[in-house]
Amino acid sequence: MGTTFLTAVRGRSGRLLHAAAAALTTPLLPADYLALFDPLLGGRWPAGRVESVRPETAEATTLVIRPGRGWGGFRAGQYVPVGVDIDGVLHWRTYSLSSAPGRPGEPFALTVKALPDGLVSGRLAQDTGPGTVLRLGPAQGDFTLPEPLPERTLFLTAGIGLTPVMSMLRALARRQGGRNASAGDVVLVHSAPDRAATVFGRELRVLSRRMPWLRVHLHHTRTSGRRLTPQRLSAVCPDWRERQTWTCGPGPMLDALRQHWHEQGPAVERRLHLERFRPALPAAASGAGAEDGLIRFQRTGVDVPAGAGVPLLRAGEAAGVAMPSGCRMGICFGCVASLVQGRVRDLRTGEITGEPGTLVQTCVCTAVGTVAVDL
Ligand code: FES
Secondary structure, X not given: OHHHHHHHHHOHHHHHHHHHHHHHHOOOOHHHHXXXXXXXXXXXXXXXXXXXXXXXXXXXXXXXXXXXOOOOOXXXXXXXXXXXXXXXXXXXXXXXXXXXXXOOOOOEEEEEEOOOOOHHHHHHHHOOOOOOEEEEOOOEXXXXXXXXXXXXXXXXXXXHHHHHHHHHHHHHHHHHOOOOOOOOEEEEEEEEOOOOOOOOHHHHHHHXXXXXXXXXXXXXXXXXXXXXXXXXHHHHOOOHHHOEEEEEOOHHHHHHHHHHHHHOOHHHHOOEEEEOOOOOOOOOOOOOOOOOOEEEEOOXXXXXXXXXXXXXXXXXXXXXXXXXXXXXXXXOOOOEEEEEEEEEEEOOOOOEEOOOOOEEEOOOEEEEEEEEEOO
């Protein structure tokens, strides 16, 4: 019976059925009921189903995921929030997409490395099989290539930091159509412990043979006995100062590169684009610019003093208000509420917004003076 119903919903007559169902099921949406049959049909909370799993190295795994309704696609180089159910608790993390963007609804790939203390990365990289359903947030990030492409590009990556760059390289390879076309002049310098620990190593070697516009330099720290420092970069890419550079890897490496580019002056520094894996967490409570005030949870009828720098989510929970939430880090949009009155400050950016009706992320927004939210 479920199959017949779902097939009907997909067809023309299904649209009429959908409209009628919407009237009957308000305030829930038909999609909420469809999600009971198949989580991928519930557009309110986009989800994806793991179609296949491919080991890349001993620690890194690629998951090919077919997204369901309501997921908006991505650009090469972006990352996506992923919600993983572990023992009944939804844990959110962000992961870079490793595939080239395809058509809407097409499967995409995430490549995840199991971190030593990583509850979610370990589950995804080592203990997730085909058929697993994962919640998805909207793809995010501006670590993407401009259009038109720069004449000369340098990708500088280490370890699993190659993932977003791999998405870009695959997109470029697909766009250029292969051997006789050009994506300008692209150099990839990638550092990994050794050949076995190099994600996408085989594909990189094939790409560099087939694409004349691409030059790949793989640096193996374990076998060479030394790290690839900014100072050694000139040996493998002498014109790095003139290239637009995209870099992704461990934090200390990015800090060293930022410093090195900074020392070359503003014109060179402007050509450096960095991607850090961990999003900045909301700032700790701070009195800077804060005002005393009140948070009114309109529907619940609860008033709470607006503590300086305290996220609305935490203030509401402390007062016993049922607050929707997810990642608590500003990535999943599982905590949004409509602002009825007043202004809020985004703790990540310091930006103040205050239009009635604005959807605010309560986990990363704090009250500026007196505010009312629709909760
Ligand atoms: S964005 Fe995830 S809980 Fe706020």
